[in-house]
Amino acid sequence: MFDWTFGLLSPAMTDLIIEATKQTLYMVLVSGLLGTLVGLPLGVFLATSRSGELLAAPWLNGVLGLVVNAARSTPFIILVVAIIPFTRLVAGSSIGTNAAIVPLTVAAAPFIARLIEASVREVDQGLVEAARAMGAGPLQIITKVLLPEALPSITLALTLAVVSLLGYSAMVGAVGGGGLGDLGIRFGYQRFMPEVMATVVVVLILLVQGVQTLGDSLARRLDKRHRG
Amino acid sequence: MSTLRSPFPNIRSDEHLPDATTESPVNAPSSTAPDPQTAAPVILFDKVEKTYAGRRGQVPVTALSDISLAVPEGAIVGVIGRSGAGKSTLIRLVNGLERPSSGRVVVAGTDVAALSEKALRAERRSIGMIFQHFNLLARRTAYDNVALPLEIAGLARQEIKARVEPLLELVGLADKRERYPAELSGGQKQRVGIARALATRPRVLLSDEATSALDPETTGQILALLRKVNAELKLTVLLITHEMAVIKAVADRVAVIDGGRIVEEGATYDVFAHPRHATTRAFLSDLTGASLPPYVADRLKSEPGPGREALVRIVFTGDHATDPVLSRVSRLLGLDLNIIQAQVDEIAGKPFGVIVISVPGDAATLSAVTNAVERLNLDAEVLGYV
Missing domain, CATH: 3.40.50.300 (P-loop containing nucleotide triphosphate hydrolases)
Structure with missing residues (x-):
């Protein structure tokens, strides 16, 4: 087998890194997906529910805004520990990769909501007015105008969210979540194995680079504003 | 004309x-x-x-x-x-x-x-509506923009097609149906806007x-x-x-x-x-010649004075728009009338003319001119004196 570490790492360590990479990808993808599932509707609601807007509910908008801000201002490592009872309730345990997905999702959802809110708010209000003039209801305006028009911007927002989750996932080692960050701390730092630390960093850089490139090219393909 | x-x-x-x-x-x-x-x-x-x-x-x-x-x-x-x-x-x-x-x-x-x-x-x-900035969806083609109000109304795909294509034809954009707004000129975008506004009949x-x-x-x-x-x-x-x-x-x-x-x-x-x-x-003012050329406007006074000429604006409308009014007034009063500005146009399918003349500024001559013009059922307005 081709040794991609050029003999820098033992085969056992290589396996550990591959395993950790899988764990990281698993945690990031699942929490990103769940975070989007919650964050997308939440963000759309935040963007359309101030007074005078499509789904005007200023009171609920204010409350949800407060909750989102509270969640976003809690440092992630504190959030991980603070919601352990909730994590145990949802995942059946507070330790392990699956358990780590809970705090990651809880952190991702409000972050994604704010990003989606910004993306939706960027859509020209003239389009909303045109859709209203056609007789569209609020739900139709959201599904046929706001979301499709915001899609390139939403794609970039989700790319940013996934990259942030890659960073967050390094901290879930604190609850036995595993992953690349955890490996880097335990082997690279605590056991003084700089080659492990370096490899972990390189793999993370490659992952971020890959996600960003993918997101950028997808967004560019979706954006029809700069042609011809 | x-x-x-x-x-x-x-x-x-x-x-x-x-x-x-x-x-x-x-x-x-x-x-x-x-x-x-x-x-x-x-x-x-x-x-x-x-x-x-x-x-x-x-x-x-x-x-x-x-x-x-x-x-x-x-x-x-x-x-x-x-x-x-x-x-x-x-x-x-x-x-x-x-x-x-x-x-x-x-x-x-x-x-x-x-x-x-x-x-x-x-x-x-x-009620269709078109807008100054067109308000087309950037991520929909011309065809899909016109289809939008029909999608909103819940029409079937085939029905939408049957309506959108003649509309694109009507506004002269049948060959641009797959183009995105960013690929269209301003006029073409507004044509899409018009087709879209007409989609729901x-x-x-x-x-x-x-x-x-x-x-x-x-x-x-x-x-x-x-x-x-x-x-x-x-x-x-x-x-x-x-x-x-x-x-x-x-x-x-x-x-x-x-x-x-x-x-x-x-x-x-x-x-x-x-x-x-x-x-x-x-x-x-800038459409019907009501604005004077600057070299005249700059010297315009509201009061008559010695040696000043009066500027009179005559509006030719309706049946009289094509009458040789000036020469008639000139002959009638034995006066030389100087044309400062003239414009003949057509509004709502009817001829429409505006002429500004200068006449001697004394009260007697001026009222004789305006009376003569008004007897011909035309409007005369004294703009000032130069």
């Missing part, structure tokens, strides 16, 4: 114009401009008032007051006003994007001001400064298209603009709005021929 200065040279040569309008001048009031007394109004503003609640501690802002206006079936009615005059609010009352504070807005027999938001949605399908088309973002040539083409859909589809058009040239090119009737009130309203020709309000005159 020669048009000395037409802002839209293309309007008559546009290949999309229907026969009816190529035979006769752009406006054919005999066939398309119904008498407001006989034709039932499709849109009726009845003592409409619109006030916006002020911010906390501030007085409310009145956008419109005491607006009464009838838009006859099949007519093109233009509302002209400066920015902030309230015309945007006015047009948005028709499809309920804005609600009046008091009064009625009746569209095809329904008081839209009294409808719930849900009932309004159905009503809006019979509305009775009324609202035009919100639809040509203000376009160059004069494209403006002419878009206005010709509006004329065409007005004639072919028997569509009533209410348009707002800040350009008198737009009114002149397409409107059968015009309402002038200033400070939230309609200050003048009537058939376009009459308003152009006999503007009563200062705002109307200001709008007309």
